[in-house]
Amino acid sequence: MTILLRHLERWDKGVKNLQQWAAVQELHRKKIPIAQIARELGMTRNTVKKLIKQKEEPKYTRTTYPSKMEPYLDKIIDWRTLPEYDFNGTRIYRELQKIGYEGSINPLYRALKRIDEQSRSYIPIATVRIETPVGDQAQFDWSPYDMVIGQEIKRVYCFTMILAACRKKAVCFSLTCDGEAIYEAIQELFDDLGGVTLELLIDNPKALVIDNNYQSEEEIRYNPKALLLAAHLGMELNACNCYWPRTKGKVEKPYQYIEEQFIKGNPFKTMEALNFEGKAFINAWNHETHSTTRRIPNEYFETEEKQALLPLPPKRLRFKPLINRIVSNDSYIHINTNQYSLLVDYVAQTIRYRIVYGFRIEVYTGDDQRILTVEAFDGRHGLFKQEEHYAAIAPRASKSIPQIRRDFTRLFENGQRYLDEASHHFQQPTYHARKILELTDLYKPEDLDQVLGYGLAHGLLDIKAIKRLLRDHFFEIISQNKEMSTKMEVREHESELIRNCDYYEIQQEEITL
Template sequence: MKDLEDWAAVQKVYKQTKSKRATAKILDISRNTVKRLLEMTEPPVYHRTSYPSKLYEYKELIIEWRLDPYNFNGTRIFRELKEKGYTGSIGPIYRFLGKVDEDVGNHISKKATVRHESPPGDQAQFDWTEYEVLVGNRYQKVYCFAMILAASRKKAVCFSLKVDAEAIYEAIQELYKDLGGITLELLIDNPKALVIENNPKSEDEVRYNPHALMLAKHLGTELNACPCYWPRKKGKIESPFKYIEEQFIKGKNFANMEDLNRRVKQQVDGWCDQKHTTTKRIPNQHYLLEEQAVLLPLPKSRYRIKKMQNRKISPDSFVSINSNKYSVPVKYVGKTVLFRIVYGFRIELYDSKENFIMSFEQVDKKYQTFSNPEHYEAIAPRVSTSIPQIRRDFTQRYSNGVRYLDAAGHKFDQPTHYARKIMELQELYSLEVMDVLIGIAVDEDRMDIKGFKALLKEYNDGKRILEPIQQKDPASRSEPDLELTRDCSYYEDYAKEMCYADSNN
């Protein structure tokens, strides 16, 4: 209201200036306006100009035609009024009829509903929505599938990069598994992956997707499609999406899709430990006490609409999928495995009998190789075969390691060969025992593997009593010169012996 703002400004400035001319100049308005506003003893009040409705003179006639015995609808009333001189549109007629219907007769609002509380084990509700989520430092469109047990309000959630039929069927099965059993019915929305036709104006039954019916039969449940344009029918499943967006997604970054799924399951499980505002009970407790026992058992296998693809594991224990290589346990080398990609990011491997092997996340880049050292433990050497690494391991592990390599370097062509054989015995004895025996082997010149095993036998038979040694700080141990394998005098003596042998020949 401009007049009210001007009036307040004029009153304030005039009290300071005591001059109408100065007030008008400061506020950049005319002196006549200042004079008019100063003469007003009270703030100006806005008065809206009302215009008579074109429908006003016909309202009584409309009420008469709407009631018995006429019961005209809006279109008929509009046509009759035009014949009587009405020049307006049909919109005001329908708006007035809405008020008439509310005031006359036993009218009930279309929004009125009866809350239905399902018995335990009867119903689960399933739905999904999409979010923009920060995954791997970039925003991605992800789909959040959710399922809730109608009785206990226990919930389960998972995320996907796809929302096709395969992803929907997989999500239903995964969420039922998270909930620990199957309900008698599953309340669903009307996507083409589940429902082909659900016409609220038709008397015909709902036509479900054949794959959806086969999934329901596989699970042992019945599908119940929600009426079109009636979201309150599945109101219990709507609230989790608001919670997930506000309490979980906003302000968070996730390393990858597996990290997103792992963390949301933890969050939702913690949410189910809080008292529900409607039932006034804790969903997890309600579930354990009343609903878990009445759920139907889960099927032993998953329903799939596509056959799995096969791959042969390479000799270096890798499987190649979409131009990337992923390591698998070495026991599958040379065997043919089956795989499928779930939710657009998760690769699942199965053996030839469709027994699950492992799963891992698919990467976006191409021509990458991903190796897990645990997959090679069955064939991995217990001790390194690299000579420099053997020297480093031997001297860092044993305080007598430097002495041994120095002494063995004067006696053997390959002192690291015997050092490696000694380290292979480490699993059978403590580090302290091995360290003491290495020192004894140097002192008694029994540094080859046969002599060292003889020392171990004496120790096992009780013929060799070991005195405890003071362990030195590994950082204080002197490192041998890894580039020098033995003293140069060894090669001088060896060259003299070779020259002497050649002269005799």
């Protein structure tokens, strides 16, 4: 109890500091003198000066102690409240042990006490379905799954959102479910749905709700950051009753379908691949008739709900500042011991980045323009290079002699013959071959090959002679080759039309006989 009180005291102090900081910043922006701010807020002038210099809001972190009972709460509620079960505590404890619960029975009794007090005593078991008008409500939730990602089993969190009226759904996957992931997911899912509803029905995680006591007449205490997010999106938060998932049943129900039809038995190469395929799966599902509304969610959305949604804000709200990095001379940035390439245009510049959902790296310029999105590497000291980032400074031909020979013989039919002949005239025939390869930026390989053939026939092999041929006789060589190929085609065609005279002699003998 003492530890809990200390946590509450520190949390109250953190909220108070945040409120004081926000008030001082607001009054300072209005050009109010420091002495007047101090009088109005009951602070010393030194405190006011300190808060003005503090450009970022105060942070409060606390240690969380997850309960082993948490993953089983939905089942416990069903076993306790549904008429077909109505199990007592010891029976629920035995059922939990069958599905992997390893804790003692005491946390179960505490959970049952809360369920009995907040659910059975105040909410009837029978459920009344509530349908909201278009544009009014979206429901948000998430569920953890153990999935195979890149041949490794990882705990993945599936965030979902559903428009309560048309039942259009959106989904994204994360390796984390902390506050930053939750705030990002809400914005991404609204973005996928194409607009914002007037309210968002949510559960009661600490990232969204600080206190929601159904028995009390006190207002629900929302997390200050969640309120900032709601204001940014232009909607209101609506927390459902604790330990009663039926309130947001529209978003709870799809998880069974997602697990059975998409997650089970499907490994994924990367988290980005999982997100891409997951969104495609949900989009296909949105084109199927909903069993309750008897309408296709996407069609319902386009014809009725789309125009009722609030517009999306131009930028997403970020609570953590971006991290600065200087791009190295070889155009890499270092993030968690790994290196990721950028366009060479950003060499020696200061860029900024953040990691979203525990796996996605987003890189921004100083003016907040996103320039790269890449999946973070799991290991350490990795090097991830995209060749297109170096196209502006890439050499036109390899400097490696073995590679020059391979490229030259692969690209030109006369390549090997040229190298063999040039070896009798030059100390380093690959020098001239590399210079010829560089000309592929200006000429087609097949045209250069014809010029090589002409040069071989006339003993013109060095790069200077090849360039003179290209400058003075290029069109002549190409046209002559075309004429020769055309004549050969005509001759072949004529040879097919000309019939041997022996044919007529054979025919005459057959008639005589």
